[in-house]
Amino acid sequence: MFKAVAELGYRPNNVARNLRVRRTNVIALVVADIQNPYFSAVGKAVQDLAYSYGMQVILCNTDEDLEKEQQYLDVLKADNAAGIIIAPTHQSTESFRYLAELQLPTVVIDRSFRNIDLVLNMDNVVIDNRSAATELGLHLLGRQRKRLAGIFGYGSTTGRERYQGVMDAHKQAGVTPEADLFRFVAARELVGYTTCIELLERPDPPDAFVASNGLLAAGAYRALKERRIDIPHQLAFASFDDTLWTPMVSPAVTVVRQPTTEIGRVAVELLLKRIQDPELEGSETVLKSELVVRDST
Amino acid sequence: MFKAVAELGYRPNNVARNLRVRRTNVIALVVADIQNPYFSAVGKAVQDLAYSYGMQVILCNTDEDLEKEQQYLDVLKADNAAGIIIAPTHQSTESFRYLAELQLPTVVIDRSFRNIDLVLNMDNVVIDNRSAATELGLHLLGRQRKRLAGIFGYGSTTGRERYQGVMDAHKQAGVTPEADLFRFVAARELVGYTTCIELLERPDPPDAFVASNGLLAAGAYRALKERRIDIPHQLAFASFDDTLWTPMVSPAVTVVRQPTTEIGRVAVELLLKRIQDPELEGSETVLKSELVVRDST
């Protein structure tokens, strides 16, 4: 039988099959930018695990552009995707309503929808950004440091939560934060670079600096090196996301390491359960991050 | 009309459409590892351009495993993918025959199939690895350096071509290469690290070092820093692939920069033409790479 199949060169047509059984084996990964090391690490994990379950992964870069994201979602619905794993650009009730109306099994990663006023049958996989940021903030505010600056991803709850955590750290350390030292900007390397320069050129520059994600950190660190800032003595530097370069530079960078592989794994497993039973109630998984202290602080 | 469509919430079913018109708008990107910065850069470019043409990109990590690659190819054929962009794991006649028999529009990137003895209706987008490696080798062999070591990706023509280029450089510089200083290994960060350590611990260690891709380079550089090797005085270091970290470390790393965005762009455009007309003759596009000299050499 199998021999005959092989000899005749029969290839089943999955498109026909998908039409008949009314589902596909494609799951979509919708993120801002696959070049962001955090997302590419998660993407790798998702891809590997999906493969072992016989599923394909489709890749969607939104560039943090809501319209682009929604166009992708429309296409995914039309394509009858089995499910989606998404780090949504906006965390507004409006955009979650759009997402929910697709009626596709959905797992939200990286960004929380705890504060969305809708009943959402979706799973959420995040880390505790606020307390991780508090821990990092307290670490930076130690040793008499008083002037912490920070750049945070604009538009995502992640950035806001990390900012909140840093504010909590100020309170706990008894330091008054200076509002103008904190900026919300687009998560791009170049933006990290220019914003960092801007902050350094103030008459009263900061003595500590935090970046809320790997891309911003890369840009900021480049600026610090270019200006020959003495790290950590003149200024302490730390960021979120442990990437290839953070341990390699001198001084090596203190970071909050996210469990990217674990995030991808949990996301896929939750998604597969939800594909089995789309009516499952929503859930929230908070994974542990880890403060990795290196020479930059 | 459009109003009625919107009000009734009609969503077309692309699966049915795809079945009827006998094609899909999915192109597959088949690479070893999306976390490899080279591939994630190309992937980003492919994804962005594909989006503008209304196509989806499916992501396949082969981990340089031929069986996994062929399983993916089978699925892609069954799924009726519109076309594939692939960096094939093996460049053997056998594996290219397999690829060709799928009868899918195909563009091969990163690795050459010039030496394959088959008539292949595929496009090839590469850089001139051999002469780029020669240029890099000559650069390293300058200033009285006589003992160049190198690690190259195992299994790909890319690694072999770059090795050949480095050998050419020895010839041109009038230096006799020492065979045991050159290793072909798997493209993983950890492998780069251990192999580098191994080479450093020889009784007569090298005075220059080259890594044939970004992942191996990351591991090797980490080893060099850990052993507190004085770069570039004690040992000059350079690699292929310009990534986030290469300009950030001290000393910044001299690299051969590949035009990743251009590679992705050209690959998609060739693929789209080939989807239009699958009978097009094969082509080869050789893009220019660039030697970026920094402090490590």
Add this chain to the structure above:
DNA sequence: TCTTAGTGTGTAATCGATTACATACCCTCG
């Protein structure tokens, strides 16, 4: 021997769009 369960084979409906073709309709021109 007859019934019943279980197995095997064959035919037809189904998924939801596209596309081809037939039929009906309208307008214009000879």
Add this chain to the structure above:
DNA sequence: CGAGGGTATGTAATCGATTACACACTAAGA
């Protein structure tokens, strides 16, 4: 007024699998 060209509408076939169902056949038990 009738023929012809062009648009409109409607019906049916198609893509290639899955799945349901009818029917035939075999084997075991009453």
